[in-house]
Amino acid sequence: MSTPQTTRRSFYLYTINLLTGLVAVAAAIPTAVYLLLRPKSRDATNWIEITDLSRLRVGQPEEIVYNRKRTDGWRRVEEKTSAWLVQTRENSVVAYNPACTHLGCAYHWDASSAEFECPCHGSVFSIDGKVTAGPAPRPLDRYPSRIQGGAVFINPESPKESA
């Protein structure tokens, strides 16, 4: 039952849909790339010397405050930040990301119970980072660390490694 009128009409409709679709896709692709892909980073992974080994005691965690340079968007910023250091043996340390793995609060070391305690929702971690109580879903995050010439270096750019 196609008359010249109905074929013309369906041609119009088909073209409208096709061209609108093409324009939408052409705009959506760069938009998705722009919004979803991570920007190119200009940072190399950085080992930072944060303290001397002589300042640590085995079994006694210390919160070390240090300066680090970081790229924040379009800016290089130097900022104060911290990490919890635990000397495990004579020549070995573990560095913890200072944010609770539950919701990111700053936890602290409670010397009397010898555990890390988070004040927000009551998560408790043992000295080796394991969850002993509370809602924390995983052990404390560790920073890669190493000891060189009596100094402790950490690499806080890759905080994903778990205890």
Place this chain on the structure above:
Amino acid sequence: MLRAIPKFIDERTGMISAIRHFLDEDIPASAGWHQVLGSVALFAFLLQIFTGFLLALNYAPTPGEAWDSLRYIVTQVAAGSIIRAMHHWGASLMIIVVVLHMAQTFLWGAYKKPREATWIAGVLLLLLTLAFGLSGYLLTWDNRAYWGTIVTTRIMGLAPGGSVLLRMLGAEGGGIGRVAFARFYAAHVTLLPLLTLGLIVLHVYLVRKHGVTPAPGDELLAKKKFFPEQVFRDTVAIFVWCVALGFMVALVKVPLGRIADPTDTSYVPRPEWYFLFLFQFLKFFQGPLEVFGAVVLPGIAVAALALMPFIDRSAVVKIQRRFAAISVACVAALGWTALTATAVATTPRQPDEDGTVEAAAWQRIPASQLAGIGVFRRENCSNCHTPGRSQPAPDLTAIVVDKDANWMKNHFKTLSDMEIGALVQLLTKRTDDTTEACLKAPDEAVRGAMIYHANQCSSCHTLNGEGGDVGPVLNGLRLRHDREWVKAHFSAPDKFTPGSEMPAFNFNPDDLERITNYVMSIPKL
């Protein structure tokens, strides 16, 4: 099931009926391809809002940082340079469509009674479009943006009440600072879009109220429907516009110059291409007449444009009989083209550093320090002074050496005074740049710097902030001269620059290559 969804929505909101009703407009039998431009302009505007929003997600609207963040967008953010180019070329192509839309309306006499208000709203929309261009021009905060806006605000200052306008823009006193920048940004992303959207609604409402302008004799023919025939034409036109935009984005790089430098007196500002005619026009008016060229005549032109329906009151709309209108349009087009072409032809070639390319550390440090790196490498100092280790000797890239020149003379013994001088510069003025350069500077550049240092070029020339002021600063030499000129100049400065006090240097071919490459590689600061 799927059919039930529109029905469900329509029963509760009436939106689908409303859209149907909107598309079901009667249009004259003569409606056709010449009437698609308004839809294209509307689409262009909506796309500008969209790409502008995307850019704002990664943009810091303050002087200085604006440039940093834009460079971040075009060099680091994925597809950032595409989104920026879409916004930049989208603006230019929108101006073209808006002007063509106006020209069509003018030539077809579509502004005549009862459509005067539609026309005036359109003229205001044209002015708003230009205001977008003007305010957006500053937001890149490169030299072009800064100096172009300085000139624009000075021109605004000439207008009656101009000083009040400048105070409102935060640009009083001749400079563009944080306050002015914030206001240009605020206007660009809040005030102008809202005004434009409001006026577009009014404009489209008036078009619907009066109907699409019929051609003479149309009244007797049966009406057509807007949907789907005219919607099809609009869609095709929008698609063609998008293809043009795609070509511009893919093929023409949008420049980002060096960060705005209010002390750079050598920069010759030029406005965006669609304002070049005004810039050229202004040249005819000097001294006390300037206010005429800058404000009075453009003001009269805009007023005449807005009041066109009241100036031309004849009822004639048949295009074949609109000699006067066609003549006016032709004269305007010719005048615009001639002025723009003259402005383009008389614009000095003005090369600038590409702001998206960051100079490497070795391109930023003084030649003496780079020469010091050369001595450091040649003498294999790093055999003992190992980077990253303090044993057996200190890591010289990580500390500031506090020994004095005499101590070093003794320590280095075998080296010439010149070489010791270079090492002293390197070791006592350590920065993050020198550290990075120590590790990464290419050997050829280091050797070039050693030649530069050994021939004491810095006693007359300044390079990266070090040296005398007898000769010209060598930063950005590559913008002023080509390689061959520089190479030939060494052996006979007098020949190229009459009266030059520079002695002739006859380097061996290898050294000539190296020093030429070196001085040509140092960007303008």
